[in-house]
Amino acid sequence: MTATERDIRDIGDITEDLIRELLREQHPDLADRPLKLGALGWDNQVWRLGDDLAVRLPWATRSADALLRKEHAWLPLLAPHLPLPIPVPQRLGEPSERFPRPWLVTTWVPGEPADRAPATRAAESAVALAAFLTALHRPAPDGAPAGRDRGGPLADTAEHFTQGLTSATELGLMRDPDAVRAVWEDAAAAPDWAGPRLWLHGDLHPANILTTDGTFSGVIDFGDLFAGDPACDLAAAWILLPDGAVDRFHEAYRPSADAATLRRARGWAVLRALAGIHIADAGVHGRPGGKPTWGPPAHAALRRLTATVHQ
Numbered sequence: 001m002t003a004t005e006r007d008i009r010d011i012g013d014i015t016e017d018l019i020r021e022l023l024r025e026q027h028p029d030l031a032d033r034p035l036k037l038g039a040l041g042w043d044n045q046v047w048r049l050g051d052d053l054a055v056r057l058p059w060a061t062r063s064a065d066a067l068l069r070k071e072h073a074w075l076p077l078l079a080p081h082l083p084l085p086i087p088v089p090q091r092l093g094e095p096s097e098r099f100p101r102p103w104l105v106t107t108w109v110p111g112e113p114a115d116r117a118p119a120t121r122a123a124e125s126a127v128a129l130a131a132f133l134t135a136l137h138r139p140a141p142d143g144a145p146a147g148r149d150r151g152g153p154l155a156d157t158a159e160h161f162t163q164g165l166t167s168a169t170e171l172g173l174m175r176d177p178d179a180v181r182a183v184w185e186d187a188a189a190a191p192d193w194a195g196p197r198l199w200l201h202g203d204l205h206p207a208n209i210l211t212t213d214g215t216f217s218g219v220i221d222f223g224d225l226f227a228g229d230p231a232c233d234l235a236a237a238w239i240l241l242p243d244g245a246v247d248r249f250h251e252a253y254r255p256s257a258d259a260a261t262l263r264r265a266r267g268w269a270v271l272r273a274l275a276g277i278h279i280a281d282a283g284v285h286g287r288p289g290g291k292p293t294w295g296p297p298a299h300a301a302l303r304r305l306t307a308t309v310h311q
Helices: 016-026 064-081 124-136 156-172 177-188 234-241 244-253 258-282 292-310
Strands: 036-038 045-047 052-056 091-095 103-107 199-200 209-214 216-221 227-228
Touching: 016 052, 016 091, 016 216, 052 064, 064 091, 064 103, 064 124, 091 216, 124 216, 124 234, 124 244, 156 177, 156 258, 177 258, 177 292, 234 244, 234 292, 258 292
Parallel strands: none
Antiparallel strands: 036 045, 045 052, 052 103, 091 103, 199 227, 209 216
């Protein structure tokens, strides 16, 4: 994502007063509910609306507008089949003179983001994640969206992988770059997905899954929802679960992933971990978009992924 795309601030500040005005204009029955800022995401701001709703407004990337409309179109169809709560769109706010971009009213999903409150109950978390992905990974209809940069062969990400690994190594953030490269190269050499296009979350990093009492309790931000190779989502096992839980996850996921899919999943996990390391480093140094809390799960994932390289 480019700096130009990130630095869109042509709509002015998003404030409580602005949101109330938008609600009064388009959804007046919700305008008097209590309102408070919930989160500043990569694409959207999330404001809690009463006890059970939230307002999501794009505040940066231009692509956020289309992503919100995608969620509005598809999530109400998927949510009833999923065992964990997700933010289900209830109302669509259309662009107006006051706010020239679409916005959503969704259900509120309680819990703490896993980058701040990691899962600690290994078995329960593994089973919960496996159950969620088993339910989500169903064949998608012909009109389902394609992935922006995650729907093709893993080998197509070679340049992105090399840049991420080289940069992390030069910054002193990488303990064993040769082992990381070995994992990714094995994954990129695995046969491509030949099955049906399955529904995927597409962005299962620690800030997009919620925990309560040490296990997963909700999944948020479906802006990257697309249909394709399940390996992209299965990578989450190495990123999100505590030590010793990945095998339990694979046992619980249905249908069981074949060897080639698990190899590709390891490659996607490497890419996700490298991204997390860079985002964490940016946060440590106070750069825009940085989140120091992304570092520990990213480094833990690489440690788990490379452990077998040395055996």
